[in-house]
Amino acid sequence: MTCPxxxxxxxxAGGEGRDRRISxxxxxxxxxxxxxxxxxxxxxxxxxxxxxxxxxxxxxxxQIRAEILERISREPLGRAASHPLLPILWIACVLIVLSASAxxxxxxxxxxxxxxxxxAAFDAHRPPAHAFLFSERPEVSPESKTMAPARFDSSGIxxxxxxxxxxxxDGLTRIAQLRxxxxxxxLEIHWIME
Amino acid sequence: MSAMPDAPSIGRSIAxxxxxxxxxxNREAIRDLVGKTKKGDAVAFGGLVDLYQQRVxxxxxxxxxxxxxxxxxxxxxxxxxxxxxxxxxxxxxxxxWLYKITANVCRDIAAAKRRHQGVSVDEQGLVSTSPxxxxxxxxxxxxxxxxxxxxxxxxxxRAAIALRDLEGLTTREVARILGTTEGTVRSQISSxxxxxxxxxxxxxxxxx
Numbered sequence: 001m002t003c004p005x006x007x008x009x010x011x012x013a014g015g016e017g018r019d020r021r022i023s024x025x026x027x028x029x030x031x032x033x034x035x036x037x038x039x040x041x042x043x044x045x046x047x048x049x050x051x052x053x054x055x056x057x058x059x060x061x062x063q064i065r066a067e068i069l070e071r072i073s074r075e076p077l078g079r080a081a082s083h084p085l086l087p088i089l090w091i092a093c094v095l096i097v098l099s100a101s102a103x104x105x106x107x108x109x110x111x112x113x114x115x116x117x118x119x120a121a122f123d124a125h126r127p128p129a130h131a132f133l134f135s136e137r138p139e140v141s142p143e144s145k146t147m148a149p150a151r152f153d154s155s156g157i158x159x160x161x162x163x164x165x166x167x168x169x170d171g172l173t174r175i176a177q178l179r180x181x182x183x184x185x186x187l188e189i190h191w192i193m194e
Numbered sequence: 195m196s197a198m199p200d201a202p203s204i205g206r207s208i209a210x211x212x213x214x215x216x217x218x219x220n221r222e223a224i225r226d227l228v229g230k231t232k233k234g235d236a237v238a239f240g241g242l243v244d245l246y247q248q249r250v251x252x253x254x255x256x257x258x259x260x261x262x263x264x265x266x267x268x269x270x271x272x273x274x275x276x277x278x279x280x281x282x283x284x285x286x287x288x289x290x291w292l293y294k295i296t297a298n299v300c301r302d303i304a305a306a307k308r309r310h311q312g313v314s315v316d317e318q319g320l321v322s323t324s325p326x327x328x329x330x331x332x333x334x335x336x337x338x339x340x341x342x343x344x345x346x347x348x349x350x351x352r353a354a355i356a357l358r359d360l361e362g363l364t365t366r367e368v369a370r371i372l373g374t375t376e377g378t379v380r381s382q383i384s385s386x387x388x389x390x391x392x393x394x395x396x397x398x399x400x401x402x
Contacts, residue, residue, distance in 0.1 A: 054252060
């Protein structure tokens with residue numbers, strides 16, 4: 001066997017080489033003084049690195065610890081513990097803007113008579129977004145916490161579905177959740193109501 | 195082996211953890227601290243700082259070659275950890291996650307420093323410069339020389355060597371932390387060691 005490359009010897013010194021190759025190099029080292037010397041030097045280098053670590057003195061540790069805790073005390077709690085539905089809210093907001101710009105702003109009949117709120121709908125599981133126009137208000141209470149039947153005409157595509165409203169903890173944002181069993185039981189559509 | 199302390203206060207569990215190496219049982223306690231931190235408990239986060247501060251500092255110091263920069267890095271690492279801890283998967287080990295943040299923070303600091311000045315290695319301030327009554331001056335000098343040599347490596351090689359040879363992680367763990375393959379890490383390690391050997395021991399490429 002010819003002498004291995006320097007880079008291979010460097011790996012053998014740390015046990016990182018491939019098993020079969022290591023075995024053959026280790027056999028070679030037994031009969032090649034120069035390579036054995038080289039591996040020994042690499043082990044020395046490893047040992048030097050392993051013992052080169054610095055340790056903070058206790059007072060420095062305390063000082064840095066205090067500064068860290070002081071800085072995190074100024075961090076808003078919400079930044080560390082965001083609402084799990086926040087990503088959905090962000091996606092929905094983007095979709096609302098996109099839908100509006102594409103002329104796909106949707107109207108949803110409000111549960112009570114009055115101004116029709118805008119809503120953008122999207123398929124939560126299968127992007128890109130689907131847009132629906134609800135010409136008949138869903139027959140469900142906005143306080144409904146469970147899936148309830150909803151009947152509407154959405155440009156002749158959808159006729160019946162199950163619908164429920166979810167109010168987020170901010171007390172302002174309501175998400176409507178829609179399932180269309182006849183079309184696809186797994187299809188679930190969420191949209192944010194204004 | 196003692197079991198987890200019964201309903202430990204955070205302070206007590208930190209003290210208990212500090213006396214032990216990483217085992218399944220203390221992993222459970224670390225998970226407890228992480229869970230409390232996720233709910234905004236700063237005291238629990240202080241416990242995590244106590245547990246990992248030295249390791250983060252040691253790694254940062256090897257990567258940056260400066261105690262002052264390493265101290266800044268420690269603060270930044272824990273701030274980023276706090277901000278992102280809600281995304282941390284409790285079922286995983288915290289140390290590799292912190293190492294990953296450390297590597298990223300140090301890369302940013304090193305890049306910023308490169309723009310302004312060369313890499314410097316200092317040996318003052320926050321670090322215990324006295325090696326202890328039984329440690330020789332030669333040993334202290336060897337440590338200094340090694341740190342100087344590390345500082346001369348390209349950042350990626352330095353990071354791979356520091357995590358592998360200083361922190362004792364496996365090549366697989368190093369690859370995960372640095373976001374690369376094991377093959378690349380092996381290549382960085384072998385190249386880095388060869389350079390270190392030349393710098394520390396004064397050897398050139400293999401002589402006939």
